[in-house]
Every structure is written in C-alpha cells, then in structure tokens.
Amino acid sequence: MTAPESFPEDLYQTLADFQQTHLLAWWDELNERERSELLAQIQRINFAQIQRLYTPDPSAKSEESPAQKAERATRPATVVRLEDRKSAPTESEKATAQGNQLLAAGRVGAILVAGGQGSRLGFSHPKGMYPIGPVKQTSLFQILVEQLRARARQAGQPISYFIMTSDATHEETVEYFQQHQNFGLSSDDLYFFKQGTMPAVDAESGQILLEQKHYIAVSPDGHGGMLAALKNNGMFDVMREKGIDTLYYHQVDNPTAIVCDPEFLGYHQNANAAVSVKVVSKRSPDEKMGVVCDVDQKTQIIEYSDLPDSIAEQTDEAGNLLHWAGSTAIHIFNRDFLEQIANDDARLPFHQANKKVPFIDASGSQVAPEEPNAIKFERFIFDVLPEADTVLVYETDRSREFNPVKNAEGQDSPRTAHEALNLIFSDWLQSCGVKLPADAIVEISPLFAVDETELKQKISVDTQFTSPLYLGE
Known part of the structure; x- marks a missing residue:
C-alpha cells in the first residue's frame, strides 16, 4: 500500500x-492548489474521533435519551424570578452595584456568537x-x-469583545468591521476567532463525504465548539493576561439583549455560580425553546424537540x-x-444530526440527495451546565x-424586532415625561443612552420631538 504522488505516506x-x-480518489486529477487545500483539510481531521462518534463502543453503557431524562425533570433549584426582583428592588439595586464593580474592575469580557448567515x-x-434599527436601519453588529x-464608558474600563465567526x-465580518472602523x-x-468544523459522514458507511473532488463536506461544530475554538x-x-474571569455570552440575532447587564452579573456573583442562564416564561407548552430544568439535582437544558x-x-x-x-x-x-471543560474534551459531548448533504459519488458525479443521507456532528454550549x-x-422580561431575528415573517422576525426596539425606546422617552404620538418611530443609540436611567439624565420633561426620531452620539 503506497501513497499517491506527493501525498505523505504516514x-x-x-x-x-x-x-x-x-478521499484521494481524484488526487491525480487535482492541480497543486487543490491538492494543498485537500491535504490541509485531511490533516485537521481527528479520524479516531470520527470513527468513535460514528461507531460508539458497544461495551459502553448506553446513555438514556433526553426524553427519558425529561421524565425526571423538576424546576431548577437556584432561580431568581422576575416578580421577586420587582418586589425586592433593594436586592436588585445591590446586585446591580455588584455587577458594576465587576465591570469597573475590568474582570468582564463579552462573547458574541456570530457564525450564522442571514x-x-x-x-x-x-x-x-x-x-434592524427602526429609524437608521442600524445593523445588529453596530447595536451590540x-x-x-456604552457599558465600558460607564464602567470606566474597556470591555473586550470576543466574536466567534465561522468559515x-x-x-x-472582519471586512465589515474594518469598513466601519470597528464601530x-x-x-x-x-478579537475575532473562528469556530471549528466537523466532516459529514455517510450515514450507511461512516465514510467522510466529499463535497467536491478536492474539498471535504464539513459543517460548523455547533456553538459548543466555542470552547475548543477559544x-x-x-x-x-x-x-487571563487581561484579568478577565467572567464572560458574558450572547448571540448576534437578538438586538434587545442587554450586553454585560450589571444586575445579571451581580446575581451571578452573589450565587457563586459557575454558569448563569437568562430565561423567559414560555408562551405555551409547545413553544420551540430549550427548557431549563433540573434532572437528578443537576441544572440543564432540554431541547424542545426532546421534551x-x-x-x-x-x-x-x-x-x-x-x-x-x-x-x-x-x-x-x-x-x-x-x-476546565476545554481541557477535558470528553466532558462536552457531540450530538448527531441526520441531514441532506450534497456529495461526489464514486463516479465523480455531484449528488443532491432528496432524503437525509449523512450524519453531522455538533456540540451545544448548554451541555456544560450539568x-x-x-x-x-x-x-x-x-x-x-x-x-431574536430568526424568521423572515411572523414571530421572531425583523418586523417583531423592529416593533420591540421601537416600544422600548418609546417607553424610555415617555418615562422621561416626553409625549409621543401613538405611531412614533424611535431609535436611540446606546452611545446616547444605554438605558432608561441614563436617558433621564439627558432629556427634560418639556423636550419636544418629532417622528421619526433618532438620538445618536
């Protein structure tokens, strides 16, 4: 058994x-650039891992399914409810002060997951x-x-942003930030860093699929791949060099996320938690959201499809x-x-998903399957919770x-995000005593006011505005 020309024997x-x-079936047909690209891909693959994921050890104890775990699910033990915070403002104020101290000490960094396309x-x-901005059509990136x-300005300390992209x-993304002077x-x-990828394998044989003669079919390894990527x-x-010991994680599709929310940071520190999770009350039992619950005294998230x-x-x-x-x-x-989790790879499991993956068959023809033909492997960040x-x-609230902006129409669409942003900004102004027409369109840059409290320091009751209104830096 010998390697093809110019391919490493080992x-x-x-x-x-x-x-x-x-994977080398068409090596002799490839030009130098194509060979280099294929070789680089092959060198990055952990073949033992792929084999282990595709063919689990038959002697290993079979794990119960998430649906079986759900049978034992109870409400999470350590919870701060919204109503309780509203009824105990002093506790909220203490938590906010504590969170602001963390920010002022330079101990907080933010992670933005931005690997998806629109x-x-x-x-x-x-x-x-x-x-997505209601008036200026400000992008999700710029808003966040x-x-x-604005939060760093309040804290008097810079806050580092670690943005996870994908292939x-x-x-x-990097070019967009450069064009806009990083906003x-x-x-x-x-800091930009790219999440990893995993090869797709044929569901029947476990063979890694080729998307092209010189390119392996790969997909992002899930938001859980963030740990290996970091x-x-x-x-x-x-x-570590910057003294950052607390990381605020959020996703790019939610323009109303409160980045580095001081109150949430304070409650996290008070609870001496390793992980904190923001939740909302589900609209209905069948809403497509992961559910945070306890199973066997361990807090975890069960996907809606597994419940x-x-x-x-x-x-x-x-x-x-x-x-x-x-x-x-x-x-x-x-x-x-x-x-700790990143240094012990076995602690964050991979999940399998059956997908339709286009591939090159044995004759070199492109195949676009009509049914799922492949297995993709991905990790979920919430698997660190247990x-x-x-x-x-x-x-x-x-x-x-x-x-979030997930769908073109209906719930969680650009329209609902526009409406939410407009309502938030209008409510802030009205709390300052500003009268607005019912159909007012408002956008407030965080650099003008990051929250209602800061806005009240800048707006007087008798200020008059016309719609559409944009308040910027």
Whole structure:
C-alpha cells in the first residue's frame, strides 16, 4: 500500500487504517492548489474521533435519551424570578452595584456568537450585518458593539469583545468591521476567532463525504465548539493576561439583549455560580425553546424537540407551566470553568444530526440527495451546565430582552424586532415625561443612552420631538 504522488505516506496510512482512502480518489486529477487545500483539510481531521462518534463502543453503557431524562425533570433549584426582583428592588439595586464593580474592575469580557448567515431572512451575508434599527436601519453588529462601548464608558474600563465567526462569515465580518472602523471599538479590545468544523459522514458507511473532488463536506461544530475554538485560538490566554474571569455570552440575532447587564452579573456573583442562564416564561407548552430544568439535582437544558408533550404540558397546583423556563441563549460563564471543560474534551459531548448533504459519488458525479443521507456532528454550549456545581437561573422580561431575528415573517422576525426596539425606546422617552404620538418611530443609540436611567439624565420633561426620531452620539 503506497501513497499517491506527493501525498505523505504516514497520513495515507492513517486514511487506510480508518477506511477513508476514498478521499484521494481524484488526487491525480487535482492541480497543486487543490491538492494543498485537500491535504490541509485531511490533516485537521481527528479520524479516531470520527470513527468513535460514528461507531460508539458497544461495551459502553448506553446513555438514556433526553426524553427519558425529561421524565425526571423538576424546576431548577437556584432561580431568581422576575416578580421577586420587582418586589425586592433593594436586592436588585445591590446586585446591580455588584455587577458594576465587576465591570469597573475590568474582570468582564463579552462573547458574541456570530457564525450564522442571514439566509432564512433572504439576506446573503453574515446575520450580524442585517439592518434592524427602526429609524437608521442600524445593523445588529453596530447595536451590540455600541452597547458594549456604552457599558465600558460607564464602567470606566474597556470591555473586550470576543466574536466567534465561522468559515462562512469570518472574512466578510472582519471586512465589515474594518469598513466601519470597528464601530468605534478599539482594536485592542476586539478579537475575532473562528469556530471549528466537523466532516459529514455517510450515514450507511461512516465514510467522510466529499463535497467536491478536492474539498471535504464539513459543517460548523455547533456553538459548543466555542470552547475548543477559544482554546485553539489563544483566547483564554488573552483573557487571563487581561484579568478577565467572567464572560458574558450572547448571540448576534437578538438586538434587545442587554450586553454585560450589571444586575445579571451581580446575581451571578452573589450565587457563586459557575454558569448563569437568562430565561423567559414560555408562551405555551409547545413553544420551540430549550427548557431549563433540573434532572437528578443537576441544572440543564432540554431541547424542545426532546421534551415529550406530556412533560411539556405539566402544570402546578396554580395551573402554571411546571417547565416554564425557556432559554434565551444569554449566559454568564466563569472563565476558569470553561477552561476546565476545554481541557477535558470528553466532558462536552457531540450530538448527531441526520441531514441532506450534497456529495461526489464514486463516479465523480455531484449528488443532491432528496432524503437525509449523512450524519453531522455538533456540540451545544448548554451541555456544560450539568458539569457546574452551581447554575443560576435568572428570569428576565421577554418584551425587553428577548426579541431574536430568526424568521423572515411572523414571530421572531425583523418586523417583531423592529416593533420591540421601537416600544422600548418609546417607553424610555415617555418615562422621561416626553409625549409621543401613538405611531412614533424611535431609535436611540446606546452611545446616547444605554438605558432608561441614563436617558433621564439627558432629556427634560418639556423636550419636544418629532417622528421619526433618532438620538445618536
């Protein structure tokens, strides 16, 4: 058994050992650039891992399914409910002060997950570039970066932004930030890092699929791939050097997320939690949200697709949903906890998904399957929750903070996000005593006011405005 011309013999032996030599079927036809690209892809693959994921050890104890776990689900133990915070403003004020101290000490960094494209919105660019501001059509990226800058200005300390991109979004995202001078964020406080990928394998044979004769079919390794990406790109080293021990995690599609929310940070620290999760009350049992619950005294998130209807519909004596806590994908993580998980790869499992993946067949023809033909492997960041000693579950107001842009129309669409932003800004102005017409369109840059309290310092009761209104830096 010999390697093809100019292909490393030892690497060819690895392919042979794992029955993956078909990846070189067209090696002799490839030009130098194509060979280099294919070789680089092959060198990055952990073939033993792929084989282990595709063919689990038959002697290993079979794990119960998430649906079986859900049978034992109870409400999470450590919860801060929204109503309780409203009825105990002093506690909220203390938590906010504590969170502000963390920010002022320079101990907080923010992680933005921005690997997705806007294809479901009919937008052929990174989703963070999508225009969402009610008046200026400000992009998701700009809204979130300006929030971070405003929070840093209040704290008197810079806040570093760690932005996770993907193969599909990285170059365009970096170029977009450069074109806009990072929206005013110092390059010393901005770090882009790319999440990893995993090869797709044929569901029947376990063979890795080729998308083209010189290119392996790969897909992002999920938001849980963030841990390996942070480690492999040296981001944990940067955080340690900067004294960052608390990480505020959120996703790019939610323009109303409160970036580095001081109150949430304070409650996280008070609870001595390794992880904190922001949740909202589910609208209905069948709402497509991961549910935060406890199973065997461990807080975790069960995907809505894994939650049997009979469990999702359970209610308490008052008729309220037993499993009410829907995850917003807003978290706080202790950096050292994430590093521990990243350094012990087995602690964060991979999940399999059956998907339709176009591929090159044995004759070299392109095949576009009509049914799922492949297995993709991905990790979920929320799988770290059961590894934590303490997880805080913190309820927030959905209308204020959870208005993601996921669908082109209907719920969680650009229209509903526009409406939510407009309502938030209008309410702030009205709380300052400003009278607005019912159909007013308002947008307030975080650099003008990051919250209602800051706005009240700048707006007097007798100020007159016309619509549409934009208040910027």
